[in-house]
Amino acid sequence: MQNVLIIGAGTGGSIILDLLQNVELMNVSAIIDTDEYAPGIIRAKELGISFGNDWRKFLHDNVHIIFDVTGDELVFSQLLEAKHSQTVLIPGSVANLIVQLLQENHTYTKRIRAEMHKQRLIFDSIDEGMVGINANCEVDFFNKRASEMVGISIEDAIGKKVTDVIPLTKLKDVFKSGKSEVNQELVLANGLEIMTSRFPLYDQKGEIVGAFAVFKDMTEAIALAKEITDLEKVQTMLEAIIYSSDDAISVVDENGYGILVNPAYTRITGLTKDEVIGKPATADISEGESIHMKVLETKKPVRGVNMRIGENNNEVIVNVAPILMDDELKGSVGIIHDITEMRNLMNELDQARAIIRELESTNTFNDIRGDSAEIKIAIEQARIATDNDFTVLLRGEVGSGKALFAQAIHSEGTRKFNKFIRVNCTAIPPDVLEAKLFGKFSEGEKGKKEKTGLFEEIDNGTLFLDEIADLSLSTQRKLLHYLKTGEFYAVGSARPIQTSVHIITATCQNLEKAIHDGTFLAELYYLLNRIAIQIPPLRSRKEDIAPIVQHLLVKLNNELGMNVEVISYEAKRLLEQYDWPGNIRELENVINRAMIYMEQSEMILEAADVKKSLFSSNRSKEKSSLPAKSTLTSMMDDYERSILEQALTENEGNKSETANRLGISLRSLYYKLDKYNLA
Structure with missing residues (x-):
């Protein structure tokens, strides 16, 4: 048994703790973190594992x-210095x-387990009994329907000789001879x-490794045959x-000519019945070989093939199986599943993950580029x-x-290992914002309910209140009291x-004027x-544009x-x-658009690229090609x-005036600002 000590109980440490619980040869002796509310510490308490804030006490x-x-x-x-010589230290x-x-x-x-469970559910849900044997003629598969028909539970059947379960079975003979037997009558015990x-x-x-039997209750088969005697009814069904299938179905004859397609086929491929029926199987292929023809040649099914088909060049997964009657090939049937929408959803998921990574990233002073005196x-x-916990007021224009x-x-402060949360005071309604910051205590149908606020959630962390001037007076008073x-x-x-x-605030508005107007508390x-920090606008430090752009190129x-x-x-x-x-936000947008207009192989951002992006409002007057990557x-x-x-x-960050200027509701404006990360 290997004793393990985890230093750091954040997300990574918590994940390691949970994963090691499933490893038999690993024993987590303790987990250490200076934050007693770290996820790994909370998890250790639940599991009864030792924890603390000083790893030296646990280093034995x-x-x-x-x-x-x-x-x-x-x-x-x-x-590395304190550990025992035989102790293995694994870095982050x-x-x-x-x-x-x-x-x-x-x-x-x-x-894999889910797939096995799914397959078991499928086998147990079908109406036919199924039994399989291994090389020792022992039952190694027995589905639910077989258990019901034979009268023996699955647990009792597995591992027994097949003749003990089904005395008159000839499955053992099929294993020995290697020859199939189709539609044979049998009377069970x-x-x-x-x-x-x-x-x-x-x-x-x-090599033969076993045998498999599928059987159906003749009583049900006879009843079904009596009920469905009309061939036309069978065909209609x-x-x-x-x-009715959402998946496209295509059937061809033994020569590879289309004989049947369903409406889903027309929807996915864009081809009508007249364009496919009586035509070769290659008629619907935009890219790749015809799987129908391959199946007809080999008489073996082909599954999970990625292809592009039809006029719309849709990406699909194709499963094709031969149609055999008395071992005679009559054609093949293909099931086509359109995965274009799935691909689009996966791409959107990748984009969302990229946005999340960007939102979760932590910037340092090294990410603030510029050599001008103002920015220094x-x-x-x-x-x-x-170096301290004094409140900080950041002042500057939008996008600075x-x-x-x-x-x-x-x-880079003393709380860097704890939470940092940004709250846009403009984007959240006042009553919702107050409850979000300080929590809410109310009466519910089942008694008193309490919702934890950010001030309690990020204890020992940093709260960044952006656009502080938009706080309601009620919330300002609570913040002042805190x-x-x-x-x-x-x-x-x-x-x-x-x-x-630790409170950090920011505003692009004139707080002194807000105090005079009575919308902001002077004491607050x-x-x-x-500690007031004035962030200069980009127009006053144009010598910083070059290093900022170079930094943006790496990111973009x-x-x-x-x-x-x-x-x-x-x-x-x-x-x-x-x-x-x-300011910088506009500069990043311009560089981003300029790079979109560039060719994939270009390595130098030219003036023509910048001009297209910088004066994009005049694009309609210019003759330029569409960007390749948009x-x-x-x-x-x-x-x-x-x-x-x-x-x-133009409206100096005022949301109400901006909404009126654009002719949209304030709620719609908030939605759009949040969508483009402009809030």
């Missing part, structure tokens, strides 16, 4: 493996790889008459089944804020990088709650203004799958001549986003 000679998932090089070096990078491998193994195992077909089972080497002063002031500064202050006392009251509660949350302003190359290395001198000059009312939807989204940015800039 009997610890065989240490997982360091803190990501802190100092912790790793200390562990290797631990993450192990987590990934274990998760993949768990996923594949779960998938309980007197039930059945119709059975028996087949030998071969492995990949062509079959056509109804085929025509702002960075110096921000670094001071990392206030959120980037807030993330950098948190990621800053003065360190405690707050949930909505509807009289019980004070104490937490320690003075408390928030203890990853997103667009390109390899643009530099921006030309002419393009840089063109960018420096513009005043950038939308769809109509993405181009319309880019255009809508640029209009929103311009309208926000």
Whole structure:
């Protein structure tokens, strides 16, 4: 048994803890984290595993493996020095790889088990009895219907000789002879008459490894034959089944000419019955070979083939099986499943994951580019804020990088290992925002209910309140009380709650004017203004455009799958001549659109590319080709986003005036701002 010590109880440590519970030779002796509310600590409490905040107390000679998932090089070096010589220390990078491998193994195992369970459900749901034997003529498969017909439970049948389960069976003879027997009558020990077909089972080497029988109650078969005596009724029923399928069905004769297709086939391929019936099987193929012809040649089924078919070039998965009557080939039937929609959903999922990764990323001061005096002063002031828990007020225009500064202050401060949450005070209705921040205590049908707020949820972390000027006066008073006392009251509660949350705020509005207008509390302003950082607009530091663009190229190359290395001198000059009312956010949008218009192989961002993007409102007057990497939807989204940015800039970030200017409701504006991450 290997004793394991986990250092770091965040997401990675929690995952390792759960995964090691399923490994028999691994025993987690303890998990360590400075945050007593870390996911791994909470999980350890549930499992009864030791935990603490100082790993030195748990580092004994009997610890065989240490997982360091803190990501802190100092912790790793200390562990490396303090550990026993025979103890294996696994760094975070290797631990993450192990987590990934274990998760993949768990996923594949779960998938295989689910598939086996699904197959068992299928076999148990069909009306035919099924029994299989191995090379020792012992029953190794027995479905639910067979159990009902034979009168022996599945548990009692498995592992027994087949003659003990079905005394008169000839399945043993089929195994010995290797010859199939189709539609044979048999009377079971309980007197039930059945119709059975028996087949030998071969492995990949062509050797017999067992035999399999499928049988049906003759009573039901006779009743069914009496009920369905009219061949036309049978044909009508079959056509109804085929025509009702959402999957395309295609049938060809023994020569490969189409004889039947259903409506789903026409919908997926775009081809009518007249274009397929009587035509060769290759008529519907846009890319690849005809599976029908391959099946007709080999007389063997082919499954899970990816193809493109029809005028719409749809991507499909094809399963085709031969039609055999008395061992004579009569044609083949194909089932076509359209996966175009599935692919689109997978692409959307990949995009969503990319957005989530971007939202979850933590920026540092290294991500704030520029050598101008103004930005250096702002960075110096921000670094001071990392050394203490004083409230910080970030001031600057829309798109100037206030959120980037807030993330950098948190990621390099004393609370960097705890939560950082950004709240846009403009995008959330006042009553909802107050409950979101401080929690809510209310009476429900089953008694009192309490909803935890962010101030309690991110204790010891950082809360970034963006657009602080849009807070309601009621919420301002609660925030003021918290800053003065360190405690707050949930909505509807009289019980004070104490937490320690570092507050960072930001605004693009004139707070002094808001105080004069009575929409912002003067006392709150003075408390928030203890460390005030003015972030300069991009137009006042145009010498920083070049390093910012170079940083953006690295980021956008990853997103667009390109390899643009530099921006030309002419393009840089063109960018420096513009005043950038939308600041860095607008600059990123311009570079992003410019790269979309480039060819995949280009490595230099030229002035022509920038000009197309910078003056996109005049595109209709220019003769230019559509970008190779954009769809109509993405181009319309880019255009809508640029209009929103311009309208926000013209109205100095005022959401009500922006909505009136664009002729849309305020609720619609909030939705669009959230959609394009402009909130």
